[in-house]
Amino acid sequence: MKDNNDMPGHLARRFQQIAVAVFLAEVGDAGFDLTPVQYAALATIKANPGLDQVTLAGLIAYDRTTITGVIDRLVQKGLAERRASSRDRRARELEITDEGRRTLRKITPAVESAQRIMLRGLSAKEGEDLMRLLHKAIAAGNELSRAPLREAQA
């Protein structure tokens, strides 16, 4: 019988599990309390000032019902702001705060360190291969989840 540990789905779960643990440990050691999900959202808000929640969700492949809570927590920590949009009264425009910018800058080393640690069992070439293969598999499966990656609108 095929072992669970030989199924790609199970490997995906374990790699993600380790990745999250490593991220939280590194960022925590650096003195910050930010999850991988919150980090990605904050970095994307910084890179796309004034974007709305649906666009943000698309850029990082989060479900729109998940992004609500993530932003709630970023706002509550004073790292981001949520404003009503002037062009579309349904939408909320997101901005990073100065505090958010400071936090992003300070945790960057920890985040980069975490990415290295998750690949520490692999050579540089193997790490690149893994990234490339994950990219390729993800691109092919992008539309299969409820929260696919979406390019920003022009």
Added chain:
Amino acid sequence: MKDNNDMPGHLARRFQQIAVAVFLAEVGDAGFDLTPVQYAALATIKANPGLDQVTLAGLIAYDRTTITGVIDRLVQKGLAERRASSRDRRARELEITDEGRRTLRKITPAVESAQRIMLRGLSAKEGEDLMRLLHKAIAAGNELSRAPLREAQA
């Protein structure tokens, strides 16, 4: 600046996200309501009759606080049973039911189909490479999460 989508942690999250969606879709289409996590637990109970919860958790790298709820749901669906252990009154022995065995047998094609679909963007060799690299990275990071993989005790 490095894009989120080039970080291994983010790729891990996306691959897992797609893997879960594909699994639920395939198994759901086959007429069953079982999550990837519940499937792995049930298959492992079947392969190791009478094991206790901590051992089960170790075999599939789940946290011990997570396994409680997973087993609750398997028991509630009539797929597994939880009995007091005779040797250790703290422990619970787990058994698969006939219904659980039937379910496992019937959903196997859907589970296998799901594993193929998650790799559909890759050639056979690329799929093998991805599995091998994930294995290697996971082995090196095993102890970094709160729920590492553990071999069964002799």
Added chain:
DNA sequence: TACTGATAGTCAGCATACTGAGCAATATCC
């Protein structure tokens, strides 16, 4: 302009995952 459909966001509910705490039972050490 009124109708229709689509879109932005939220909410309730459920299932992972984890932290940290606690209880009961077992194992170990003196």
Added chain:
DNA sequence: GGATATTGCTCAGTATGCTGACTATCAGTA
């Protein structure tokens, strides 16, 4: 044998991530 440490399990609390439903708003069209 009794104190101590460890182990198996559970629980409360928090954070993703999803389904499905709902409101408010917008866009397109008859």
